[in-house]
Amino acid sequence: MLLCRIAPDACTLSVIINCYCHLSRMGFGLSVFGSFFKLGLQPNVITFNTLIHGFVLNNQVGEASRIFTKMLEGGHCKPNVVTFNTLIKGFCKNGNKSAAVQLLRNMEERGCEPNTVSYSTVIDSLCKETLIDKGLKLFSEMISRGIVADVVTYSSMIHGVCRLGQWREATRLLDQMLSKRVSPDVFTFSVLVDTLCKEGLVLKAKSVVQMMIQRGIQPDAFIYSSLMNGYCMQGEMDKARQIFDLLISKRSVDVHSCSILIDGYCKAQEVDQAKKIVKIMRLMELVSNTITYTSLIDGFCQAGRIQEAQNLFTEMQGCGQLLNAQTYTVMLDGLCNNQQLSMAMELLKEMEANKLELTITVYNVVIEAEELLKEMRSMELVPNTITYTTLIDGFCKAGRIQEAQKLFSEMQSCGQLPDAITYRIMIHGLSHHDLIIEAEKLLREMGGKGALQMAGNIITSSEESNIEEMTSRQ
Secondary structure (H helix, E strand, O other): OOOOOOOOOHHHHHHHHHHHHHOOOHHHHHHHHHHHHHOOOOOOHHHHHHHHHHHHHOOOHHHHHHHHHHHHHHOOOOOOHHHHHHHHHHHHHOOOHHHHHHHHHHHHHOOOOOOHHHHHHHHHHHHHOOOHHHHHHHHHHHHHOOOOOOHHHHHHHHHHHHHOOOHHHHHHHHHHHHHOOOOOOHHHHHHHHHHHHHOOOHHHHHHHHHHHHHOOOOOOHHHHHHHHHHHHHOOOHHHHHHHHHHHHHOOOOOHHHHHHHHHHHHHOOOHHHHHHHHHHHHHOOOOOOHHHHHHHHHHHHHOOOHHHHHHHHHHHHHOOOOOOHHHHHHHHHHHHHOOOHHHHHHHHHHHHHOOOOOOHHHHHHHHHOOOHHHHHHHOOOOOOHHHHHHHHHHHHHOOOHHHHHHHHHHHHHOOOOOOHHHHHHHHHHHHHOOOHHHHHHHHHHHHHOOHHHHHOOOOOHHHHHHHHHHHHHO
């Protein structure tokens, strides 16, 4: 255009800015914005809105706010409701809820009335952060001002209260929604059905699904899977299987729905039925994931079929599936309960080698096997430093410091020398339980044996100063 000496107008430049924004080339968008002033053109509200939306779209909310401020300071162009709503959305997306609420409050001062989108955006952000009270307050304010709540507003509120398990409030909001002639969508129903099922209210969830169908809204795979999960949790496996067969007839079966039914069968101690679902998955060319494998391994372990569980564990490793802490914990529990103690210890070592976090659940699995060390000795298996350290850490985190101290003494009498990590765990456990004299004693012992030097940054200066500070208060 410029080569042909055709001067672009504001509309043309705004279109070009919009293109650059969607291409994530905000630098070029700003250059075109600068061309307005070079060409003697005045950017209008659409131009500013386009640029602000572009920055929000590209997670540059600070830049969007800067453009908004420039717009206000210029005084030539007044922001409209779209401008405010775009920036409110940006603040909410960025997690800056206080700025979003403040901007909502400032709208009227700038001569702009907030609308349904303005309120709904902030309410949705608050509810996602489970700040339900604040969300309800804004919702009441919105209604009192005569601003009509839409399906997004109600769905956000229902989702928020459901996350807190407040299903009664959720059903009240649904009833209010229907009385206001606001039609719920699939998302609204799916959130409510899932919550009711998790609360064990499967009959209520089923009635909500029937309401959906009566209103001409077809439940999706997620809703049917939630209902199936509800039946599984109640041990009603026949009804769960009916839902699964319905999903098959609708060609809506996926790995998620299969995993739910497999887990249900395993918990109901019907592991052979779970195996049949695995066969169906293979026929449908669905690949088992970590959740599927973990449920099956747990099922076989609970049934005492430890060899089949181990085969699945090995198969899982072979096919490249991620073995997470839950998978290891299930396998570890199965080995301990089936007296496969040496294998359990090897699995603990493998977890440490793979740098998996040993959670309190993992430690409790081992601690519950109270005769673990005794049986290892009877099998002429000598617990090593790693075994002792793992158990000591478990006792410390479980708040059983006396058992931890006993093991610490026992390991040395058995010829297993504690290393820097063992000392660090023991000192931290003692300090946490205000046993400062004992912690100081171990710290000196550790330094005397050279373990402190070996530890490097394992025992930090801050930990030492904490012990000194607590000692001075005694």
